[in-house]
Amino acid sequence: MxxxxxxxxxxxxxxxxxxxVKAWTPSSWQSHTAGQQPDWPDxxxxxxxxxxxxxxxxxxxxxxxxxxxASLGQVAAGNAFxxxxxxxxxxxxxxxxxxxxxxxxxxxxxxxxxxxxLGVPVVKVGRIAGxxxxxxxxxxxxxxxxxxxxxxGHIVNDPMATEAARTPNPERLVQAYHQSASTLNLxxxxxxxxxxxxxxxxxxTQEFVASSPEGRRYEQIASEIDRALDFMRAxxxxxxxxxxxxxxxxxxxxxxxxxxxxxxxxxQDSLTGGWYDCSAHMLWIGERTRELDGAHVEFLxxxxxxxxxxxxxxxxxxxxxxLCEKLNPGRIPGRLTLISRMxxxxxxxxxxxxxxxxxxxxxxxxxxxxxxxANTFTSATGHKxxxxxxxxxxxxxxxxxxxxxxxxxxxxxxxxxxxNVTECIGGADKILDSQLVxxxxxxxxxxxNARQSLDLAFHVAExxxxxDLA
Ligand code: PEP
Ligand code: CO
Numbered sequence: 521m522x523x524x525x526x527x528x529x530x531x532x533x534x535x536x537x538x539x540x541v542k543a544w545t546p547s548s549w550q551s552h553t554a555g556q557q558p559d560w561p562d563x564x565x566x567x568x569x570x571x572x573x574x575x576x577x578x579x580x581x582x583x584x585x586x587x588x589x590a591s592l593g594q595v596a597a598g599n600a601f602x603x604x605x606x607x608x609x610x611x612x613x614x615x616x617x618x619x620x621x622x623x624x625x626x627x628x629x630x631x632x633x634x635x636x637x638l639g640v641p642v643v644k645v646g647r648i649a650g651x652x653x654x655x656x657x658x659x660x661x662x663x664x665x666x667x668x669x670x671x672x673g674h675i676v677n678d679p680m681a682t683e684a685a686r687t688p689n690p691e692r693l694v695q696a697y698h699q700s701a702s703t704l705n706l707x708x709x710x711x712x713x714x715x716x717x718x719x720x721x722x723x724x725t726q727e728f729v730a731s732s733p734e735g736r737r738y739e740q741i742a743s744e745i746d747r748a749l750d751f752m753r754a755x756x757x758x759x760x761x762x763x764x765x766x767x768x769x770x771x772x773x774x775x776x777x778x779x780x781x782x783x784x785x786x787x788q789d790s791l792t793g794g795w796y797d798c799s800a801h802m803l804w805i806g807e808r809t810r811e812l813d814g815a816h817v818e819f820l821x822x823x824x825x826x827x828x829x830x831x832x833x834x835x836x837x838x839x840x841x842x843l844c845e846k847l848n849p850g851r852i853p854g855r856l857t858l859i860s861r862m863x864x865x866x867x868x869x870x871x872x873x874x875x876x877x878x879x880x881x882x883x884x885x886x887x888x889x890x891x892x893x894a895n896t897f898t899s900a901t902g903h904k905x906x907x908x909x910x911x912x913x914x915x916x917x918x919x920x921x922x923x924x925x926x927x928x929x930x931x932x933x934x935x936x937x938x939x940n941v942t943e944c945i946g947g948a949d950k951i952l953d954s955q956l957v958x959x960x961x962x963x964x965x966x967x968x969n970a971r972q973s974l975d976l977a978f979h980v981a982e983x984x985x986x987x988d989l990a
Contacts, residue, residue, distance in 0.1 A: 544822030546786040546795060549779050554815035556655040556777055556808055558676045558688035559669065566780065569690035573697050573784040578798030579649070579704055580772065582789035582824060588771045588801045589826040591643045593854030595930045596884045600640050601984075602857070602931025603631055604773060604802075604828075604888060605973070606647030608965035609654050612674040612692075615699055620706050621715075622938025623648065624770065625724050626970045629738060630977035631768075632721055636741050637981030644770045647935070649704040650800045651774035652676075652696045653781075654964050655808045671963075675778065679963060693781050700772075700799070707770055717766040719759065721745050734948055734975045773828075776803035779819050786823060794824040804828030807861065807893070812842055821847050828857040828933075833866045833894060837877040844883040857886040859933050860918065863894035864910045867917035868924075875925040888931040889918035896965060899945070903956040905966045908946030912979050923987045932980060936968040937961075947972035 542548070560566040594600040605627050623646070631642040652675035661670045663681040671679040671686065675696035678685035710716065721742040725735060749759050759765050776782045776797065785799040797803055803823070807830040809816040820827045827847060831840065840858070848856040858878070862870045867889075878885055891914035892906060899905045915932060922929040942959045943966035945951050951972075960966075968976060 544795075544818075546783050546819075546822070548822070549783070549815040549819035552813060552815040552818045553811070554779055554809075555811070556672075556806075557779070558672050559659070560688050560690060562690075566690045569693045570780050570784045572694055573781065576697060576785075578785060578787050578796075579697075579700055580798050580801050582787075582791065582794065582796040582798070584771070585796055585801045585825040587769070588643070588645070589852070589854040591641070591769075591854070592826050592857065592886050593852075593884075594641065595643055595886045595928075596853040598928035598930075600643055600930075601634055601638055602643045602645065602886060602888055602933075603627065603634060604645040604647065604859075604931060604933040605630065605936050607651055607937060607962075608647075608935045608967060609673045609963050610648070610651050610699070610703075611963045612695065612699065614961070614963075615703075617706060619938070620648075620703055621710060622970070623936070624707060624710050624715075624938070626936060626938045626973045627770065628716055628768065629721075629724055629974055632745070633738065633741060633974065633977040634981055636745065637978075638984055643931070644768065645773045645802055646707065646770055647773060649707060649772040649774075650696070650700040653775065653777040655775070655777060655806050657808075674963065675781070693778070696781075697785075704772060707772070711770045712767050714766065716768040716770075718745060719749055719766070732948055732971060734971065734978055737978060738974060771801040773800050773802035773804065775806045776816065776820060776827075777806060777809065779815055782819060789824065792824070795822055797823040797825050800825075802826045802828060802857075804830065804857070804859065806830055807832045810843070812839070812846060817843070817846060826854055826857065828859050828888070830859045830861055830890065830893070831874070832860075833862045833870050835860075835870070835874065837873050840874050841877055841881050841883070844878060844881065844885065848883065848885075851882065851884055853884040854886065856883075857888055857930075859888045859890045861890035861893040862914070862917075864891070864913035864917060866894070867914050868921045871918065871921040872925055875921060875927045879925065879927055886930045887918075887922065887927060888933045889915055889929065890933040891915050891918070892933075892935050892965065899953045899956060901953050901956055903943075903953075903960055903966070905953070905956055906944045908944055908951075908968070908972055908975070911944070911968070911976065915976075915980055916983055919983050919987050929984065932976075934968060934973070934976065935965055936970075936973040938970050940971070941967060941969045943967050943969070944972060948975050 654673040895910040
């Protein structure tokens with residue numbers, strides 16, 4: 521840290537003490553500009569829905585958010601790796617036990633590959649149980665002669681191209697809460713009730729995975745884990761009653777986009793008196809709503825949860841330092857995750873000065889790579905897609921940037937599903953543009969399918985191992 525930066529940091533601490541930073545309340549965001557909010561047709565209906573949600577039980581507890589923050593602190597220190605993954609947008613229609621189980625299975629399989637290969641704990645955070653709301657590049661969409669409000673996720677409206685379907689409906693906020701509660705209930709049951717037992721890693725292998733090259737690599741790891749468990753049993757360690765071996769923590773996260781909804785689930789922790797957004801363990805701010813004086817930064821700066829912020833290719837170093845000061849003035853390790861989404865071609869060059877500046881300023885952040893959102897394009901067949909090769913290339917550039925700057929490439933943030941969809945091209949199956957139409961099911965962005973996800977985990981593990989960082 522340079523002398524100038526040191527004094528800048530301490531003068532901002534003095535400013536905090538002097539009360540220059542305005543007081544935060546769960547509703548203080550309302551006096552800031554909030555981008556990407558739906559145009560609700562009736563304020564009264566919106567208020568009624570939000571009041572109802574404010575009376576509902578919290579979805580998560582403050583203590584759980586603190587545990588996640590402690591684990592993320594280990595990631596910030598270079599002792600663990602973050603796997604944040606799940607849907608781009610959860611759907612009211614594709615809501616079933618099988619859908620949730622398959623998504624979880626892929627996340628757990630990726631985590632096994634990463635844990636085994638890197639030899640460090642993997643912190644598992646789903647884009648799940650609340651990841652509904654979507655920012656859009658334009659508020660309206662032209663469909664034939666109709667100008668319709670854009671689809672903003674099932675929590676707001678329906679994608680069907682009619683005026684009625686696209687009109688934001690606050691009842692959907694209530695439905696999203698209930699779907700999140702059921703989803704989280706099943707995630708907790710699966711992760712604590714035996715499904716995640718390390719002795720079952722073989723059983724997680726779906727048939728189509730077992731028959732593929734990445735499936736066989738996975739099988740090999742599963743066999744080695746079985747042998748390690750046998751060895752531990754032979755040494756007298758009771759693996760069946762050891763929660764570290766038969767339970768896992770899978771935390772929830774989503775983009776905190778609809779601030780009224782987030783405020784309604786923000787509760788004061790009886791233990792510490794702090795405020796927590798109890799809609800998920802971790803919340804993040806999207807690329808389109810990260811203005812320093814905007815409502816989203818204002819809201820998240822005051823909650824005790826671990827938080828994230830996406831940073832795109834135009835992000836400046838000065839901005840990132842200001843953001844760190846604002847969101848994590850106490851410099852708590854694990855409090856702030858910066859999720860870069862720069863694009864495969866830009867990441868190495870764009871990220872390096874940011875890594876250096878944050879490191880020099882002494883901010884302990886978790887660095888995660890979202891290799892999806894800046895590598896999206898429209899294919900010749902008219903599908904919004906991503907190329908598996910670009911996704912790998914962005915991760916490679918991210919790891920190289922960290923290697924060059926001596927910082928820890930702490931994790932990945934990806935959009936995936938457990939289903940055998942055809943939404944991203946490439947990967948082991950070499951999905952072609954012409955095949956996208958076969959099983960293109962996403963309600964928003966194209967996701968990696970189960971096979972591509974596992975393939976990606978192997979790629980990340982290899983990249984990290986060969987770059988001498990793990
Ligand atoms: C997302 O994560 O789905 C998203 C919209 O990302 P970004 O804010 O980075 O564009
Ligand atoms: Co997305």
